[in-house]
């Protein structure tokens with residue numbers, strides 16, 4: 001958590017910690033002049049108001065009941081559209097800063113043994129995208145938990161992640177980014193898999209994702225500076241597309 005305090009966050013948003021791989025961002029909900037704030041039912045969409053002081057005193061895992069239709073769920077599902085927007089903005093904002101920083105560091109270190117840095121870079125970009133996509137998705141979708149249940153590390157895999165967004169009613173990332181860029185991203189993600197799980201040796205799994213590759217199974221994957229820079233550009237575009245799609 002060492003650089004938590006160095007992130008610029010929008011008004012009312014606070015980075016409260018990064019336990020493990022996930023990021024926890026707390027966004028305050030301003031109350032109106034009477035000390036009330038809005039809650040929106042994720043089922044019937046009607047908005048009701050609650051007393052801020054009373055609400056604060058309640059436990060974190062509180063179940064809320066919709067006063068109109070009786071729907072009940074964990075209280076964080078009752079964000080109004082406006083509150084949801086603020087949360088997504090905060091998460092997107094954080095993600096973009098995080099990625100710029102990590103990628104900046106990777107580029108600064110490129111004088112060293114480049115392949116090692118490249119490996120760090122791909123591991124970083126996959127991790128950053130995973131954290132960003134997961135937090136944006138959970139902020140944007142009231143029943144996100146149900147949708148991702150049983151799907152493993154879905155935010156680490158590009159096509160399943162894109163499909164998940166489409167299924168939840170969001171734009172398809174693939175046409176937004178274009179076929180060429182999407183294929184380069186798939187290649188980067190496949191390369192990360194090779195380095196993380198196969199000591200950098202190309203396997204059939206990699207070749208299935210990168211059908212036009214000139215390397216053969218059993219060969220060591222070699223990465224160049226040009227490829228690395230392109231991967232960084234592509235990843236930035238992917239993060240922007242995620243923020244646009246879910247924001």
Ligand SMILES: [Zn+2]
Nearest residue numbers: 041044066069
């Ligand atoms: Zn309701």
